[in-house]
Amino acid sequence: MGADRMAELRAAIAGELGNVDFVLGYSRGFDPLHATPVSVRSEKDLDTLIFDPTCVQNLATCLYGLRGKRMGLVVKGCDSRSVMQLLQEKIVDRANLVLFGMPCDGVIDMAKVRVQTDITHVREAHFEGDKVRLVLAEGEKTLEKRAVLADKCLRCRYPNPVVADHMIGPELPVTGVEDTYADVTAFEKLSTQERFDFWKRQMSRCIRCYACRNACPLCVCKHVCLADSREPHWLSAEATLQEKWLFQVMHALHLAGRCTECGECQRSCPEGIPILLLKRKMNKELKELFNYEAGVSLDAVPPLHTFLMEEEKIKDRGMLW
Amino acid sequence: MNQQTPYMPELATIVETFDETPDIKTFRVVYQDPARMAAFRFEPGQVGQISVFGTGESTFVINSPPTRMDYLQFTVMRVGELTHRLHTLKAGDPIGLRAPLGNHFPYQDMKGKDIVFVGGGVGMAPLRTLLLFMLDNRKDYGKITLIYGGRTPAHLCYKQELKEWAERGDMQVELTVDNGDQNWKGRVGVVPAVLTELGTSPENAVAVTCGPPIMIRFTVQALEKLGFKDEQIVTTLERRMKCGVGVCGRCNIGDKFVCVDGPVFTQAQLRQMPQEF
């Protein structure tokens, strides 16, 4: 990102440091392709801030655990939708938040980068227009940016944060294609047995680390999570397919109508299990049934937070007495 | 306890239960194998892990002294999953037991000294073990004082024994409650305040304290004000435990494990540890 834009972000944050306990932003991680969240509490911390396509984490994840604190947050378009959904559900208080909105044209997907090149010896990474130029131990390699962008970015309709106190940098045009949930539809064409075999294979390498759960900004059960509960006892402690699968299904159901598809669940999985597909399936159903998209409008009521006596698209055979 | 399979409980049977308070019950158990029961040895302050198979396991101090081995006694406050289930059990029901675990009160170092027991609520449980042990070896110890308090008179444990101890003549018993009731004729006030009021001398004395964390905190402060040094203050720590033998890693404070290096610690030892209580 341009030096002026970074200067603008730093200035905006500096201006708000007196109003908040801290601001959560991004800094450089262990190599040029990884960012790591950083807590800014004074002006001397500002120099560590970055913003570029390596800034993949959704910082809204920490909001639920820190409600009550006055804090600032650097948000991309997708992150801001998570914030918006939390505001719609009245889980966080807008008055305690200062949002620094970063119009964003995409973040990289490390799994896609790894397919193209070795990622374990990157010395430099330069994002130059539609190219990504990497300096590796053995020389340079240039990749097409679109080939390594996360899938969610290719279909992004909200490059500009939907809620922000400061918008840093010019707003961007929508370049993402409309999401037709083609991946879900294609998967649904498989037979039940094929689908079952697919998930059996995928989930068998799950290690129940709950990175997927903890990375999710809308996940609010926390210490009463069904995964840990002994009373009622939903899941045994065993690392078997049954327990792992039941957790994923229940998690997807808990997120129905709430998931903003930030994709952090899937990205966080150390075993690369494609669990976002389950949430996308839920969202596809909800889009069809209620024409609802999570986290885009403050006044919208999530469909599972209300009911209508007569639903437009649900034929309930009129058995009312 | 089988050293080779340290997680395997031995079977025991509950022989008696009594209600101490609305949420505290005492259990007397014996090992199902009479030879095991006869050969069982432990030191005052050591703990046992009681299993209710199907629910889990939890740690409780062996509440009876090694000088009285007709049964092993445990006093249990009902707070969570295991203790709720345990409270539904009655005489004749089976449990699992892994004992003795942990360290014990340094009673050898307390010989010839004056002992001040300072307890609150269910914290009286480990104190009872050491107190009875000392009463059973009375000539080895100097003056024995018990300062014990609960939220209300109903919340005091071992009510019958408290009366007996007060009437023995060879120890001093000072009871107190935070709130009295119409029948209560004793002191009203928090335990640390009673301790301060009594002005117990630290000269050749050891204080043994156990109770809710806040009570211990203020008790230690009161003892320090009275002149007790860190080596003269002994307490038992609580921690979430699982294996009880120093393997699962859960109960560490610094490089010490509460289940092996504790639960009994002197204040001097606690000060050396990372302050994470």
Add this chain to the structure above:
Amino acid sequence: MVVRFLPADAVADVTAAWARDYHVLAPVREGSAVVYRTWARDMHPFLGRPPTASAKQALLPQTENLFNYTYRKDKDDLTRTEVFVSEALPPEPTLILGPRPCDARGVRLLDRVFLDRGVTDAQYKARRAATYFVTVACDEPENTCFCHWTGGGPRDENGSDVMLHPVKGGFAVRALTEAGEKIAASIPEAPAEVQKELEEKLANPPAMPAAPDLSTAPESFLKIFGDMDFWMDESARCLSCGVCTYLCPACSCFNITDENSGLKGRRLRTWDTCMSALYTLEGSGHNPRPNRSHRLRNRVGHKFCYHPREVEKQGALEFSCTGCGRCIKSCPVSVDIRRVVLDMIERGAAAAPEVKP
């Protein structure tokens, strides 16, 4: 010692042969992960990258039965129950193919916990005696590797029964233990050029950036134990999940729970993570480590202070960390334990005597 040669295209066949005598765990690529799977025909072991998870699952499975129990009601007195307790089954000989030297070194750290601490964990001991490591030596450390910071190295032999060194066309094979001799016996002796290539390799270890001096880590940690600003900043990004602990070759903390089916059940031990908010939650509701700052502090402290102090009588400074870098690679928010330890040493050097919390 006989050096043998395993051609790359023979790896699958040799592994299949091993599978006749051992339960074999071999790494395969699945999506972006490299996963240990029980050997099956048509599997293609992938040895080009360290597996995503450590090899500890062979010695300490994620879920393990400690024992089973059965309640039996007395039919003459339905209020009476009896419990019968039976032990779980012994393990079968296991060969794990594909760990790296950092994984094999982790075994020694697990031994400290399960064998050396005063009690013997019989199940761990049985698995330990029956598990064999066929390790792949590293030619090129990744940017997350720091095995040499903690006393290891890309060709460290500790814990390995057989070591495979990548050479042209396959692997030079060295058996390092008696069990390893038996495992490697079926592999033909290496031709002269492979032996020469191996000699050159061993004489020229891969270059690694200089390791910092970590000898002051334990005391630095204690000095800044109470500096909550420091720990809050370091843990601000942490999600309190279990990725770091579950993938770590040296982490071994576990939970014990009972799981029932009617009147029968089993007591299990399962991996647990000190990073979880529930880890030290007491029945009373009190939690000595309520925040991420406390838990990250404990994790780093255990690896770089408590463990060294526990074992310091036994010689050189030993951390409960093999420098494999998995916690860095796989952490969703890129917590870098190297960064935390170096920051801690820097902060400790500048600090006054211990800051009280």
